[in-house]
Every structure is written in C-alpha cells, then in structure tokens.
Amino acid sequence: MQHPAVPELAHTTPRPMHWLATATALAAVVAGSSILQPDHATAAQAGPPAATRTTAPDPKNVEYPLQCGVTAPQVQKQATGDLDGDHTPETVAVVRCASGSGTPPSGVYVIAQGTEGKPRVVATLVDPKDRLSVTDFAVHDAAVTATLLGYSSPDVPSCCPDTQDKAKWQWQNGSFVRSEQPTAKSV
Numbered sequence: 001m002q003h004p005a006v007p008e009l010a011h012t013t014p015r016p017m018h019w020l021a022t023a024t025a026l027a028a029v030v031a032g033s034s035i036l037q038p039d040h041a042t043a044a045q046a047g048p049p050a051a052t053r054t055t056a057p058d059p060k061n062v063e064y065p066l067q068c069g070v071t072a073p074q075v076q077k078q079a080t081g082d083l084d085g086d087h088t089p090e091t092v093a094v095v096r097c098a099s100g101s102g103t104p105p106s107g108v109y110v111i112a113q114g115t116e117g118k119p120r121v122v123a124t125l126v127d128p129k130d131r132l133s134v135t136d137f138a139v140h141d142a143a144v145t146a147t148l149l150g151y152s153s154p155d156v157p158s159c160c161p162d163t164q165d166k167a168k169w170q171w172q173n174g175s176f177v178r179s180e181q182p183t184a185k186s187v
Helices: 016-035
Strands: 074-081 090-096 106-113 119-126 133-140 143-150 163-172 175-178
Touching: 074 133, 090 119, 090 133, 106 133, 106 143, 119 143, 119 163, 119 175
Parallel strands: none
Antiparallel strands: 074 090, 090 106, 106 119, 133 143, 143 163, 163 175
C-alpha cells in the first residue's frame, strides 16, 4: 500500500459540524421555496389585458359593397386575426353573390368592430369588379394570403378561370399593402 504524499485534509473527514451546516442550509432552501412560490399556472396565453380583448366581428352581420340583386351576398370563407396590431381581432371574409352557373367573382373584405358595436367593412382587398375567384385563403401572422383565379381575356367563359396569382396583404403605414405582385400563370 502506498501512502499519500499529502497528509489527510481536514475537509475530507465529515464531522458533526459539517452535517449541522449542511442541514441548516438545506432547511433554509426548503423554507425559502415554500415562501417564494411561482404564479399559479393558467390555460390562458399571455397577451394584452382582458379589457382590450374582444371577439372578432361576425361577417354575417355586415353590409357589403356588393350588389347581388334579390339575394343577399354569401360569405364563402372567413378568418380572424389582429391585422393592425391594436390587440383587437379583425375578420377577413371572402364574399360573393349566389350564381346558378359559372363562377361568380369574389370580394375580399376586412371587417372591424364599429364604434357602436356593429361590424363594418374597413378595407376591400379584392373587388368583385376585378372578376377574380379566391382559393387557398388564410390569415396568419398578421397577413392575409390567397390564391386568385382570373381570366386572361373577356372571351374566357366565367366557368373556367385560366390565370392564377398568389397574393399577400399586410397592414403598413395605415393601409393594407399587397406585398406579392401578381404573376399571371395559366391554370
């Protein structure tokens, strides 16, 4: 057996004083953790104060700038999100007139809660006068995206759109800006 070159160190042999110091430190940690507790867990996500949260406007209770004759405009698709960063959700609706045949043009409207509590159209992203149909519609990360189907000429029948464009709108400097320019593609 070989003897160590250094004599036994005092801290390698536990003494009652070491056990007493360790027990005191542990008791202090346990007592401190029982006093300092984290906040209770909730299922709500962090966000703006509850006073600023409202429900998204209902697109069925809106007067659209769309003339459909004797029938009311039809909401085809809808999505909600805070598009302008005011912690209040807006609704974006794809709306069109009923049609017996063909593909009626769509309108894409941004709806916000009015001052009297009645929802109202605050922006038109796609005007039905442009003769476009909307597919792949979504609201995500404060942006509205859609695929727009259209016609290469007035001679193309309304049943069969022959162009396709991708579009994306975001709120910038007080208005909705289309950030992806259309690139006509044949369908």
